[in-house]
Amino acid sequence: MVACNCGCDDELTKQLDKIIDPYRGNPGGLIQVLTKAQNLVGYLPKWVQIQIAEGLGVSLQEVFGVITFYAFFSLIPRGRHKISVCAGTACYVKGTKMVLKTLRELLDIKPGQTTPDSRFTLEQVRCIGACGLAPAMIIDGKDVHGRLEPEIIPGVLEQYA
């Protein structure tokens, strides 16, 4: 492989190729490949998109268009932990605004941003389906924290280094 300065990484490139392999030449697999690629790399930089575009036989334009359509995909690096504050209706009527305010004060970032130490990325999502525990947030896509109140949020964050 020729050394380049696009930010790609030899080892990741090989692993990405393995993700692409089952879908090579098959544009229908684009979303699945992107999902796995993001799990691998953490986000979807240009070199990843180009490798996927060429592997699946679609244009970079097509890949980019799909990525920017879906909220799950990110073009920028994210923190080690992703805090998704539920802004579904049940949470909204029970205090999403409070949760966001508390987190913004604690982390000093707005939704969509990442803390300077790359520890947390804060985002707002539409219903995590934990309406019974409203207001709730989900960390790293799996840990649901419900019945949030300003006082307990710092304790929750402490669990994530």
Place this chain on the structure above:
Amino acid sequence: MKSLDELAKIKESRRAALKIREGVPSATEKAHVMMCGGAGCISSKCLEVVDAMKEALSKNGIAEQVQIILTGCMGPCDMGPVAIVYPDATFYRRLKPKDAEAIVEEHIMKGNLVQRLLYRAPGAKEPTPKVTDIDLFAKQKKIVLRNNFYIDPTSIEDYIANDGYAALGKALTQMQPAEIIEEVKKSGLRGRGGAGFSTGMKWGFTAAASGSPKYVVCNGDEGDPGAFMDRSVLEGDPHSVIEGMAICGRAIGAEQGYVYVRAEYPLAIERLDYAIQKARENGLLGKDILGTGFNFDIEIRIGAGAFVCGEETALLTSIEGKRGEPRPRPPFPANAGVWGKPTVLNNVETWANIPEIILKGAAAYAAIGTEKSKGTKVFALAGRINNTGIIEVPMGTTLREIVFEIGGGIPRKKAFKAVQTGGPSGGCIPADYLDTPVDYDSLGALGAIMGSGGMIVLDEDSCMVDIAKFFLDFVVDESCGKCSPCRIGTKRMYEILDNISKGKGKEGDIELLVELATTIKATALCGLGQTAPNPVLSTIRYFRKEYEEHIRDKKCACNVCELEE
């Protein structure tokens, strides 16, 4: 397995092993503890309770005689973690790890119920120990969630024990495809995703469509904020969806199914994926199912975060790996669905109804519900209500029964103001209409919709302008941007609402909102856009005064809106 006989044998042996869950004491086992493993209870740390209980059982040397089963969602999320202890069918709530010892040592070993963990109805002094006696459950009718108290969602044998895959067996060996479709038609089942189209007719169109192969698709892109019914089904009883889809495959002549699930539901994806694997291992998916020569398999497609993908044409486009933008219909998916081929698309809850209809017959199913809305409906109750969680009731149950009897009314003695149904596509129904029976047509007549089943209860502290703005904000965020009325129109509606909520509204704004809403409903490309104005129209219809107060008096009576100056 290769035959119905084998299926029957598994059922028989497993059923015998599960007798204790029907209340029959066992000679070898002291108890089955059904611990709710729904996402709600998991986030209430039910797994820690399970660990504590295992420890207590070992300590007392009875680990071999007690099974702890993590079930699907039992419904009352706000009481979580909850558990049912069989054979007594005792319902415990708000469990903590430290409670494990008491349940093991007092209840299981000595037969003394742990009083402090029992359910007490609002206002009642005495607890109601038995799950079947609890109002909250007694008023419900479980078809879709039939297995959630009973089985381990990760055990295909458990599913089979409760008649699982018997309907598929029947469909494969005793029914012709046309008969299956006829049966579904006769059941009166209507799509549970929101629009309420006849499921049987949909199957019929697809069966009749030319073009092959055909596909069966499950819409698990439950995106309504405030709805988690499908999640509960997928987590608690994934095989019921698989079985429903396979039956449809037989009916329309399809061999491939897709389940499209939101990425936000990792547990549902995990359980479904495991269930598909188990079904394959057991010969209930794949080639030559039950030795009948029928082939059917299912693939999971994970949604990447776009509400509009709940719209059928958008979902199909998304399955193909593209931007989930809806396209005009016709052609309908029945003629041109995934990869342009005839496709049946139903949502999770609809699929979960199918085995019951096929097994017990259309007549039994159609006996439940109202004239035009048959069967049951699962709702996600949330908001300002005592019992939040998942419920399943016969169609035609009134809003009052749901909110005040099953839901336990409004907390902190606040007054009920409205119930919002149908999420961003639905509307707010005020107190005057609490006696409305919940069915497709009655809700539609009130300017709300059944939707997929989200029910958010609002009390006197909820500002209706704020609620309308919340939904419009949602729609603006989720609009795909393809058609101009939705892309620009909802944005303009939001801007007007935002002004009103900030005390910057002006005379004529309400009329302009109505004009925009009416036009967007009539001209937007897809269901998302066409229904997007509903929350605004319905709140204007029933709560116009609140709008006027914001505009004229620059006041938010509920103190929710942050008015400028």
Place this chain on the structure above:
Amino acid sequence: MINLTIDNQKVAVEAGTTILEAARKVGVKIPTLCYLKDLNVIGACRICMVEVQGARTFIPSCVAPVAEGMVVRTNTPAVIAARKLVLELILSDHPMECLTCLRNQNCELQDLAKEFGITEVRFDGAKTEYPIDDSSPSIIRDPRKCVLCRRCMSVCTNVQTVQALCAENRGFDTLIAPAFNEKLANMECVNCGQCSLVCPTGAIVERDDTAKVWAALADPKKHVVVQTAPATRVQLGEAVGAEPGSIFTGQMVAGLRRLGFDKVFDTDFTADLTILEEGNELLQRVTTGGTLPMITSCSPGWIKFCEHFYPDLLAHLSTCKSPQQMFGALAKTYYAKKAGIDPADIYCVSIMPCTAKKYECRRPEMNSSGYQDVDVVLTSRELGRMFIQAGLDTTNLPEEEYDEPLGISTGAGEIFGASGGVMEAALRTVYEVVTGQTLENIDFEVCRGLTGVKEATVQVGDLSVKVAITNGLGNARKVLDKIRAGEADYHFIEVMCCPGGCIGGGGSPIPTNTEIRLKRIDATYTEDERMVLRKSHENPAVTALYEEFLEKPLGHKSHELLHTHYTPRGVNK
């Protein structure tokens, strides 16, 4: 047949017909915005909504097929009101800079606003804000003016298969642009300008270079010469308001003189020259075992396409420069010498139906005269604007003739503007040169028309010459893939970048559609028939050029001035 009623008129149309088409059949005009027949049928703008009895919502007539017994009303007050509000919404997200827009008075959105009598926009909310991309020498993109009809994307993706554009983001933030909002100049965009041709508003326009030309004309030190591409004479009429298909050769020449050009020459002359160079190159390749099939190289959009997407096939390209660049090189050498003018003082202007020519003239290799051979390229649209700015009643100008010697041409040069024309011109010459016999019927009908890929075998002496002709890059792709797969046994292939050839180029008057393309093609062949000379090798000025200057086709000087090389560019670089 399906029977339905539209505005109380009974209509019978074939199944599959849309309501819009059915309505047009009975003279009912339904307004549209995103719709572009055969190219973009997506039902996105919602302007063409109609009322269908029994339907829950209004129905988009451009995508909805007719059904038996359907009762359609296209102009009820409710429909009109809905269309008007949708239009008002679109305008609420539009910069409303109509007076200073290149598409002023030639804009479908403006037309609709006028038709619907929009006098006020009641919404003063957010507007789309994305930066203008003026990186390309050919095309300028202003997303603020975009109505998201996606025609540009559709033509770029489906017709040209370049895919330089995609829909990005969603909702109100939706943007049609290259990935990462890359500048057009830095990517695979081939500058064909088909997007600018289909854009209903001013969101994608040609780069306007008229100011440079006005400045040159005002500069007394400059000797300003102009060449007009073959297709321009069947386009300029339209650019100043005449009917499509009008032949405007004499008027255009007269108009150019009135604007003050010192010499009015013709690209047809170098088209004839191209035939001699390219014809000889073909014969050389055939006889010496060179790379075959040989592919024409007149079309700069096509050249860039090949450099990006088929860099492995560049050896198939003829090394001949395009007629425009041959002209530029000769204007500043042969003509300069002949006229006794310092080439530094010559300002060479091209009138082209093409936006890619603006890019071509700036390619670094196009400096064989020692100067930039062609200084500036104007599209037909721009020249039309100059005529109008100058107050010329171009339509009624007495026709005038081109200047000598670079204005002398044949019918063969003329037909370069239509798909198949280069091939036909080549066959006319190659046949006679190889066989020494006079060609009886010089009309190669098989080369003509809009068919995407045309194939023919022509007997030239002992040789069965197998040829293919493609127009539109998507069609070129089909033939190129065959070459790649080793399944193409053609000798010679003509590729024109744009659908229909240059008469449908990206610099053509707007509108340009299939019907109008056909009219321009008809006019092209009419013009060919009117010519006294119709074979390139009979062009006396070309003969003189060889005698006085070049010596012989493919000679040393030819190679220096008339031939070029290509750069493999690849994709996503």
